[in-house]
Amino acid sequence: MTGPLRVLVTGGSGFIGRHVVAALHGAGHDAVVADLDVFADGEVPTIEGDLCDPEVRERAITSDLDAVVHLAAFTSVLRSVQQPADVHATNVEMTAGLLEAARVAGVGTFVFASTNAVIGDVGQDTIVETMPLAPLTPYGGTKAAAEMLLSGYAGSFGMRCPVLRLTNVYGGGMSHKDSFVPRLMRAAAEGGEVQIYGDGEQRRDLVFVGDVARAASLAVADWPSGPVIIGGSRSYTVNAITQAARDATDRPIRTRHVPAKPGEMPAVVVDIARARARGFEPGASLVEGMREAWVEFAPDIPQD
């Protein structure tokens, strides 16, 4: 699609969403947000409310839109194990309702934030898009189910439904999150310790949030339907990520090794060849990206 587009970003007030809105603006598009929380910058219109409610969806999905970037979700993997029905209601039923509203309103493009956790345990193998889906948690299961809903709408109604399978996203604006990088940042700021599951030699791919936002903007413009892995293209051991956080923050970060949690993937090593073929290239280095994440945690760094 060419020309300025009008794009609804569900979950646009969240960590990734705020960067996606900025990337869309940077590419010359208009962004509208639908979220439980109002967007921080009052210039961006927000449809405030729970998208599980059909009335809120109706207000959000209007026929003047060119595309939807669907980020709003129940995002905690660990909580999804305790609340499987809740994660289904938000990640499957709400997504089905949004897709249907987009079809009815004639919105032809629907970009979805998924995860490589849809693939499950592949041992030490490199993850590619063609692997069968075998998620290990309700969170991964609901993301896989939502991907299948998009595939059905692409097949039957000619909608364009690119799926971004994100690895672990990190960067500025994640102080409300409970993933590994913010835990490292909190420990650096407060002098606490971080739990490391197992021996810490499991590999992880981290992708910088600004890179994810650029991928979303590219996907809105012209990526075809189907999954694309969005990662940082290098994987690091959890121990190496911890060391990078020490380097970025210049703080000692204490660690304690504890048994791994159920559903913990032994390795996340991904191949981003498909994303590269569509014009994506990750830019930030791990320490640079960690420095951006550190800004809002650091007690002694002035904030804008």
Ligand SMILES: NC(=O)c1ccc[n+]([C@@H]2O[C@H](COP(=O)([O-])OP(=O)(O)OC[C@H]3O[C@@H](n4cnc5c(N)ncnc54)[C@H](O)[C@@H]3O)[C@@H](O)[C@H]2O)c1
């Ligand atoms: N952060 C990661 O590492 C990562 C990795 C893989 C996939 N993802 C996916 O990317 C997307 C964005 O994640 P994030 O890290 O920015 O999370 P986030 O929690 O920071 O943002 C999610 C946003 O969605 C909104 N939201 C949640 N439920 C809603 C509802 N019922 N109605 C309206 N708004 C609702 C929240 O208010 C929040 O602003 C999610 O779909 C997540 O599953 C994230």
